[in-house]
Amino acid sequence: MSPLSRLFSPFVSAVAACRARWLATPAALLLFSAAVSAQEVTKRWGPTEPVSTYGHRFDSLFNLITLLISVSFFIVLILLLVPVIRDRAKPGKRASFDHGNSLHDKRFTAIVSVIVFIVLDALVLVIAMRDLREGFWNDPLPNDPEVVRVEVLGQQWSWNFRLAGTDGEFGTPDDIITINELTIPVDRPIDMNLTSKDVIHSFFLPDMRVKRDANPGAVNEMWFESMATGSFAILCAELCGFAHYQMHGEVHVLSEADYDAWEAEASRLALLGYDENDAEAQWAWAWQE
Numbered sequence: 001m002s003p004l005s006r007l008f009s010p011f012v013s014a015v016a017a018c019r020a021r022w023l024a025t026p027a028a029l030l031l032f033s034a035a036v037s038a039q040e041v042t043k044r045w046g047p048t049e050p051v052s053t054y055g056h057r058f059d060s061l062f063n064l065i066t067l068l069i070s071v072s073f074f075i076v077l078i079l080l081l082v083p084v085i086r087d088r089a090k091p092g093k094r095a096s097f098d099h100g101n102s103l104h105d106k107r108f109t110a111i112v113s114v115i116v117f118i119v120l121d122a123l124v125l126v127i128a129m130r131d132l133r134e135g136f137w138n139d140p141l142p143n144d145p146e147v148v149r150v151e152v153l154g155q156q157w158s159w160n161f162r163l164a165g166t167d168g169e170f171g172t173p174d175d176i177i178t179i180n181e182l183t184i185p186v187d188r189p190i191d192m193n194l195t196s197k198d199v200i201h202s203f204f205l206p207d208m209r210v211k212r213d214a215n216p217g218a219v220n221e222m223w224f225e226s227m228a229t230g231s232f233a234i235l236c237a238e239l240c241g242f243a244h245y246q247m248h249g250e251v252h253v254l255s256e257a258d259y260d261a262w263e264a265e266a267s268r269l270a271l272l273g274y275d276e277n278d279a280e281a282q283w284a285w286a287w288q289e
Contacts, residue, residue: 054135055209154201171284173274180249185259202238
């Protein structure tokens with residue numbers, strides 16, 4: 001045996017032993033596959049259930065677009081494969097092709113384009129505009145006593161939240177100020193004013209299916225209403241700097257009774273800790289409808 005063979009002999013033997021052991025137990029792969037159920041895969045990689053009142057609209061539109069694109073893809077694939085198979089080279093026959101300049105080809109292309117525009121583009125546009133009018137753009141009434149108003153100030157790299165407190169006015173000592181944590185009640189409209197302290201951020205609540213940019217020098221508005229209690233992710237969906245990945249938090253949705261108790265205690269603590277000389281905390285603005 002050569003020196004090189006002696007050098008690699010232990011490694012070859014080890015690989016052969018592992019291979020033999022694996023082939024001797026083919027059930028290992030089946031057991032591993034069975035351990036990962038379809039439900040677990042869906043929970044890990046699939047979208048969460050929408051929590052907001054209009055979140056299902058966005059899911060339905062997304063599924064519709066995916067279906068239309070998938071069907072269109074397979075139709076186009078078939079239309080491309082048929083000529084390839086039909087006109088390919090055969091024994092005694094050369095492959096044929098054309099540049100699609102005939103009147104028949106032009107008419108076919110025009111008809112397909114019109115169908116795609118009407119079935120895909122126009123249909124999706126009509127449904128999207130309807131959902132926006134009835135959901136995302138259907139802001140709660142300004143004088144609705146059930147509305148909870150929140151001012152959101154984005155900055156590199158955190159979300160600042162301000163609730164008006166028990167007096168219902170912003171910019172007063174009992175304002176509830178939190179960082180990267182927002183507490184709201186369930187089954188009540190949450191109306192938000194958003195702006196930014198530095199660069200463009202994007203306030204994203206994936207479980208609520210709602211997202212809106214926070215722009216410096218402007219105040220944007222958005223709203224949602226949670227149908228379930230629990231804690232849900234807050235993300236920034238706009239690349240806002242090198243620490244963009246750190247800009248996340250949680251929204252805690254409480255029952256009505258728990259929220260009332262939390263608001264009263266948080267306002268009391270805010271009054272106790274109020275410092276009129278703390279310029280960083282005085283970022284409230286007059287609410288904008």
